[in-house]
Amino acid sequence: MESAPNLRPLVRTALFTALTIVGAYISLPIGEVPIVLSDFVVMLAGLLLGRGWAPLSVGIYLLLGAVGLPVFAGGAGGIQAFYGPTGGYLFGFLVSSWLVSSIAQGKTQWYWHLAALVAGSAVIFTLGVAWLQYKLGLTLAQALAAGFLPFIPFNVVKMLVATALARQLQPLIYPTSSARL
Numbered sequence: 001m002e003s004a005p006n007l008r009p010l011v012r013t014a015l016f017t018a019l020t021i022v023g024a025y026i027s028l029p030i031g032e033v034p035i036v037l038s039d040f041v042v043m044l045a046g047l048l049l050g051r052g053w054a055p056l057s058v059g060i061y062l063l064l065g066a067v068g069l070p071v072f073a074g075g076a077g078g079i080q081a082f083y084g085p086t087g088g089y090l091f092g093f094l095v096s097s098w099l100v101s102s103i104a105q106g107k108t109q110w111y112w113h114l115a116a117l118v119a120g121s122a123v124i125f126t127l128g129v130a131w132l133q134y135k136l137g138l139t140l141a142q143a144l145a146a147g148f149l150p151f152i153p154f155n156v157v158k159m160l161v162a163t164a165l166a167r168q169l170q171p172l173i174y175p176t177s178s179a180r181l
Contacts, residue, residue, distance in 0.1 A: 023041040030150055032085040037120070038073070046098070059094060083135075086128070091131075092127035093124060096124045114159060118164055
């Protein structure tokens with residue numbers, strides 16, 4: 001008899017997709033780029049889901065938005081969201097989820113998790129600020145002032161909370177092993 005597929009990774013992936021959507025709705029508009037919690041969820045997914053499932057979770061989120069569902073910050077959706085000022089950040093979510101999961105894969109020490117989150121956050125902001133600069137015709141200094149500097153304190157808190165939360169959740173999610181994709 002064939003064994004049933006393990007649905008746990010799929011359920012976790014779907015859960016993180018849903019949490020990313022909720023995180024996008026928790027936003028503080030401060031200009032062209034709002035402060036959101038979706039990046040927090042994306043990076044937490046990278047720590048907890050692993051290299052295969054975290055990017056899948058983010059990819060589903062982006063696909064849902066691309067087909068027009070209002071899953072992005074401010075209830076935005078549709079392919080045009082990728083061409084707006086926040087398009088670089090959205091693409092950065094996908095790259096960040098892969099990078100965070102690649103760095104943190106199999107590591108349980110808090111400093112590896114924090115290093116992975118710093119790298120993931122750097123990717124999101126690098127792609128986000130570059131696209132913001134291009135899209136709005138800003139100088140680099142203007143783009144950094146609009147799309148990076150106001151976010152630093154919030155991101156430091158998000159990274160510290162994600163590190164602590166991942167350390168608490170990892171044993172609950174993977175009680176018998178630390179194996180992830």
